[in-house]
Amino acid sequence: MRKLAVLLAAVICAAPAFAGDTGVLKLSLWGKRLALAVPANTQEITGIDFGIGSDAASVSGVQLDLVYAKADTVKGVQSAIVTRSNHVTGAQLGYVNFGDDYLKGVQFGLYNQADELHGVQLGFVNNVKNINGLQIGLVNIAKNGWFPVMVIVNGRF
Secondary structure, three states: OHHHHHHHHHHHHHHHHHHOOOEEEEEEEEOOOEEEEEOOOOOEEEEEEEEEEEEEEEEEEEEEEEEEEEEEEEEEEEEOOEEEEEEEEEEEEOOEEEEEEEEEEEEEEEEEEEEEEEEEEEEEEEEEEEEEEEEEEEEEEEOOOOOOEEEEEEEEO
């Protein structure tokens, strides 16, 4: 435990040297206002965004929140009960996942939704407008898929 605390302190102290104008570690209670980042930029995160509910402009790394995780752009992993992002390259992991523009990677949850998917949706209900990949779930909705609505598997390559 002591080694972990020393490592965390070293990362926080060294963060301004390699982060530029982005936050390396962000802790959020709720949204944009109740957040603290090292360095002080709470909107551009290169590293870890951790909290109860978080809202950021971009995350390159991990956005790990308890209730909701929201970002315009995610390159990495976004995880919470509810996730929402306009542009995802990586993975959205939650009970409810929204990819409002495009998702390149994986959505894993009970309900997954994306406008454009290049990858895989794994869930109970999967919904996408344009798919280039695969949906695996009980109900799979893809307007340009093999079928508009399909059980178990749907997709298009």
